[in-house]
Amino acid sequence: MEKSIVFEKDLNLEATELRLGLPGTKESEKQTPSTIKSNKRVLPDMSEECGSKDNSNVSHVKKCDQEVAPPAKAQVVGWPPVRSYRKNCFQAKKMEAETTGMYVKVSMDGAPYLRKIDLKVYKGYQELLKALEDMFKFSVGKYSEREGYNGSEFVPTYEDKDGDWMLVGDVPWDMFISSCKRMRIMKGSEARGLGCAV
Amino acid sequence: MREERTEMSKDDDRSPPLDLRGADIAESSSKTRNCVTGSGHVTGLNPTEFQAPYPDQVLENVLENVLQFLTSRRDRNAASLVCKSWCRVEALTRSELFIGNCYSVSPKRATARFSRVRAVAIKGRPRFADFNLMPPEWGAHFAPWVAALGSAYPWLEKVYLKRMSVTDEDLKYLAENFPSFKELVLVCCDGFGTRGLAVIAKKCRQLRVLDLIESEVAESDMDWIGEFPESGITCLESLIFDCVESPINFEALERLVIRSPSLKKLRLNRFVSIGQLYRLMVRAPQLTHLGTGSFSLAEGVAHGDQEPDYESAFAACKSLVCLSGFREITPDYLSAIYAVCANLTSLNLSYANINAEQLKTVIVHCHKLQTFWVLDSICDEGLQAAAATCKDLRELRVFPIDAREDSEGPVSEVGLQAISEGCRKLQSILYFCQHMTNAAVIAMSNNCPDLEVFRLCIMGRHRPDHVTGEPMDEGFGAIVKNCKKLTRLAVSGLLTDQAFSYIGRYGKLVRTLSVAFAGNSDLGLKYVLEGCPRLQKLEIRDSPFGDAALRSGLHHYYNMRFLWMSSCRLSPPGCREIARALPRLVVEVIRDEVGMIRAECEEHIDDAFDILYMYRSLEGPRDDAPSFVTILH
Numbered sequence: 062m063e064k065s066i067v068f069e070k071d072l073n074l075e076a077t078e079l080r081l082g083l084p085g086t087k088e089s090e091k092q093t094p095s096t097i098k099s100n101k102r103v104l105p106d107m108s109e110e111c112g113s114k115d116n117s118n119v120s121h122v123k124k125c126d127q128e129v130a131p132p133a134k135a136q137v138v139g140w141p142p143v144r145s146y147r148k149n150c151f152q153a154k155k156m157e158a159e160t161t162g163m164y165v166k167v168s169m170d171g172a173p174y175l176r177k178i179d180l181k182v183y184k185g186y187q188e189l190l191k192a193l194e195d196m197f198k199f200s201v202g203k204y205s206e207r208e209g210y211n212g213s214e215f216v217p218t219y220e221d222k223d224g225d226w227m228l229v230g231d232v233p234w235d236m237f238i239s240s241c242k243r244m245r246i247m248k249g250s251e252a253r254g255l256g257c258a259v
Numbered sequence: 260m261r262e263e264r265t266e267m268s269k270d271d272d273r274s275p276p277l278d279l280r281g282a283d284i285a286e287s288s289s290k291t292r293n294c295v296t297g298s299g300h301v302t303g304l305n306p307t308e309f310q311a312p313y314p315d316q317v318l319e320n321v322l323e324n325v326l327q328f329l330t331s332r333r334d335r336n337a338a339s340l341v342c343k344s345w346c347r348v349e350a351l352t353r354s355e356l357f358i359g360n361c362y363s364v365s366p367k368r369a370t371a372r373f374s375r376v377r378a379v380a381i382k383g384r385p386r387f388a389d390f391n392l393m394p395p396e397w398g399a400h401f402a403p404w405v406a407a408l409g410s411a412y413p414w415l416e417k418v419y420l421k422r423m424s425v426t427d428e429d430l431k432y433l434a435e436n437f438p439s440f441k442e443l444v445l446v447c448c449d450g451f452g453t454r455g456l457a458v459i460a461k462k463c464r465q466l467r468v469l470d471l472i473e474s475e476v477a478e479s480d481m482d483w484i485g486e487f488p489e490s491g492i493t494c495l496e497s498l499i500f501d502c503v504e505s506p507i508n509f510e511a512l513e514r515l516v517i518r519s520p521s522l523k524k525l526r527l528n529r530f531v532s533i534g535q536l537y538r539l540m541v542r543a544p545q546l547t548h549l550g551t552g553s554f555s556l557a558e559g560v561a562h563g564d565q566e567p568d569y570e571s572a573f574a575a576c577k578s579l580v581c582l583s584g585f586r587e588i589t590p591d592y593l594s595a596i597y598a599v600c601a602n603l604t605s606l607n608l609s610y611a612n613i614n615a616e617q618l619k620t621v622i623v624h625c626h627k628l629q630t631f632w633v634l635d636s637i638c639d640e641g642l643q644a645a646a647a648t649c650k651d652l653r654e655l656r657v658f659p660i661d662a663r664e665d666s667e668g669p670v671s672e673v674g675l676q677a678i679s680e681g682c683r684k685l686q687s688i689l690y691f692c693q694h695m696t697n698a699a700v701i702a703m704s705n706n707c708p709d710l711e712v713f714r715l716c717i718m719g720r721h722r723p724d725h726v727t728g729e730p731m732d733e734g735f736g737a738i739v740k741n742c743k744k745l746t747r748l749a750v751s752g753l754l755t756d757q758a759f760s761y762i763g764r765y766g767k768l769v770r771t772l773s774v775a776f777a778g779n780s781d782l783g784l785k786y787v788l789e790g791c792p793r794l795q796k797l798e799i800r801d802s803p804f805g806d807a808a809l810r811s812g813l814h815h816y817y818n819m820r821f822l823w824m825s826s827c828r829l830s831p832p833g834c835r836e837i838a839r840a841l842p843r844l845v846v847e848v849i850r851d852e853v854g855m856i857r858a859e860c861e862e863h864i865d866d867a868f869d870i871l872y873m874y875r876s877l878e879g880p881r882d883d884a885p886s887f888v889t890i891l892h
Contacts, residue, residue: 137664137720137801138390138391138392139387139390139391139392139800140390140664140718140720140775140776141659141662141663141664141691141716141718142387142389142390142716142773142775143390143658143659143662143691144389144390144473145390145391146473146475146502147609147610147658147662148662150586150610151612151660151661
């Protein structure tokens, strides 16, 4: 009895942990060896269904309560049987997209040190510029396609993949975040050169 | 001699068990005859028993002239069983040697029997090793083979290896010791790198085929493409390197393609851009099989820039029948291939993340398609479109873009049903999904009577029919019952012993069976081992089959290529019993140390193991087994 209580308790903890996670967000790369261990049947009287000592033996738990909706499962080694080459092709990209931030350096003319921001957390230019304004205590002018930023001596710029310095705001947001390597808030006469009509 | 033939045969048609104890007797008696072997020396003469060779020799010459036309391996195996004379002559005339399990026979024995071989095919690791179920360094080394081949077959032309460990030194040996070497095909191999490829490129002057398929190629800075001879026409017909995960010297590749007028098959890796692909295609319009590299917006090209006319490049390849690649795809570019779709018999989009709409634009032209590999990103809708157009489809593989148990599952029984209704000539299917119903599987069994390969992978373990809640027994039962030509089956979902009862009862032609997370008791495995006389390859994981079930296959194991059982209910004594009962079976038990985390509270059993892998062999326990492998006796 005691054993089964322990089993239950452990099981619930584990199950609760799993249930709390959203499907797909649990470490998909973590491979629990739960089912690999299952062949080590020490006790001969262990019943097929729920007798396992392993609280992480999800597959046997599954057999016990088929009526219960399965919690988000920890991944099992080698299942589904897709070769890692294939899995990695897409998983790498997906994970990259989901988990890694897109940190870029931001420098401001005259400031003693740089900052780093994660472009991913912003939904668009408005949010980004607001954050930069807060961070560096300045305000950026009004943006227009024709004239760039008007009304301020600060102009936000970025270096793109080709190494060119571009004005922030010209291209669609998605294109911006995929091509922006670093940012620089220009100040003064240099800045005015960018947005001004000749 | 009899059991030697079974090693060589992929398909053993004979059901009764073999008497392997006759082996030594048969071998020695053949030596006392006055016979001339292929290598020219006469064996074992006893002067008082000297027979005039002439009548036998005439017969054997005639036989030789006839048997050399026999190409099928199965036919040759049958012919070799007629009598000793036929066995000898068959051995002399066999030019293609197939070794289904590299440990079933030694290189020395194989080369001693077959003396005039030009092409060798060897398979090594079991398939489940592909899914990280076995520790690496298990074995299947090509080295001992290549050395034996070197001394026995100096005129060797072709080598085909699958799931073997091949080193750069092995490749160097191949390149330097076989002046007629023409074809190298490495499938799911590892252990070598671009260094080895460089030697092959440089020294194999007659190279026609260099195919690297799903192999792991160690990266290095070696520019192997640049090692092909710089001048003169090459005889290259096929160059496949899509699995090579390192950049290549494109200029050298381009020069190579220009100098290879016989090149028909070219499959590039993802480091070749679409712009570079264009340059190659205009140089090689004679291609029949093309694998693109990266199929996305070229680097440095902004929207609106002048881009090459990809469409006309494809249109110019009038002989193109097989397209693959499409890595990192920008779906807009797919329109480039429309012109060739009408002629395609094979299309592999399984690395292209495209949706149903994008697929439809392509598939609607592919009337002649016979082989179609695709990602489930196309959803049931995409499969319906394929079913509507591809009436000649023979092989379909649907891979999951998100290979996890609890992912979305964009394809389901709807797609399967549509395919079964549209593609009546289907012979082979591999289908990954999250949800399935018995009804759809039964429908396929009725609509596609030509099915030979049925592999359904319901990714959620133990998942029942999601409409009725019942096990998937009836669906798979219908497949084995109605598909009379079925030779390969992979099952999944919630399955009871009943499913296995069906397989044992109806799956009389089944040669390969894959089982995972299925069955209730020993009965399941018993049904299969007792009911399937043609069973050759059986791979089982995480199913409740124990020693009693294992015992029920004793009558059949010598007829099989291998049995794999991992995370089942086997015990060391149970396996040892098999090893003792069948001396010609090599019974390996493998501990997967790396994959296991031993809980502190758990009792540690010293001879516990994770994997049972057993196979017939003439050679007894292998001498290259690593420490985590124990061979029972």
